[in-house]
Amino acid sequence: MSKKCKYAFKALAHLAKSYPATHCKTAEIAHLENIPRKFLELILLDLKKGGFVNSKQGAGGGYYLVKAPETILLGEIYRLFDGAIALLPCVSLKFYEKCKDCPDEVACGLHRVFLQIRDQTLKLMLQKTVSDIL
Amino acid sequence: MSKKCKYAFKALAHLAKSYPATHCKTAEIAHLENIPRKFLELILLDLKKGGFVNSKQGAGGGYYLVKAPETILLGEIYRLFDGAIALLPCVSLKFYEKCKDCPDEVACGLHRVFLQIRDQTLKLMLQKTVSDIL
């Protein structure tokens, strides 16, 4: 997992703690969660584009969760930042790509095994939410 | 998974088919499995250093498996080429690294969830062998 994605999880967890009461400043999150501030700005922007958080500009502004923590699936966030959950493109649900070197996907032994692994991981990632990482 | 790792799996599967009778030339594997030949040379060299295959130089030489296909765990190969199976360094068994931004690993929610995911994946990867991808 990229640091960007890890930081995103931590930021969401931080916002979840004050949900739905208040909003948090980037600088505050950056400081308390040990994330480079300018880097975190980009991350929060991505989370906003993804529809997970919203923001208020200007003095007294900040970020806050749009949805309840228990409705934000870890898999969604992972995909937003790191793309495929699967270890091989040919077993990916959302980022599928055919292997150029493989003539027959159905007969491919690698495909079979890594589909199992993807299924397992996907199940957990779509079952666990931000409220599970508080 | 890197292409290098995927090619390694395919090469091992190829060698497994002629185990223990004969050995295979790099050029033959490269051609039949659609792998760039010079790239495959490096991969087979790594597999040799890792103790999974052996080779014979000179005319009529080639590569062959050292161990039976059902004793070569997919997880071992994955680690050799791509390193950690875990998605976070702090939940890795063989490539452990402490997160600099995390004060307390035991209390970390991310740690907890991604440890579960690692456990799952590891279990399958150390249970499945080269004979499972034939």
Add this chain to the structure above:
DNA sequence: TATAAATTCTATTAAACAAGTAGGATATTT
């Protein structure tokens, strides 16, 4: 209404990694 505080936008950077390619050295068989 000016000022400070905050997000938003665009660009740049340095380092590492991925996926090869190249060419010659070495060993073995015929």
Add this chain to the structure above:
DNA sequence: AAATATCCTACTTGTTTAATAGAATTTATA
């Protein structure tokens, strides 16, 4: 001696990662 094959080292090219920088925009409040 010639052909065949692995072995070794280096190089290349493009992409990604993990940031950093600076200015533009929006908003509250003194």
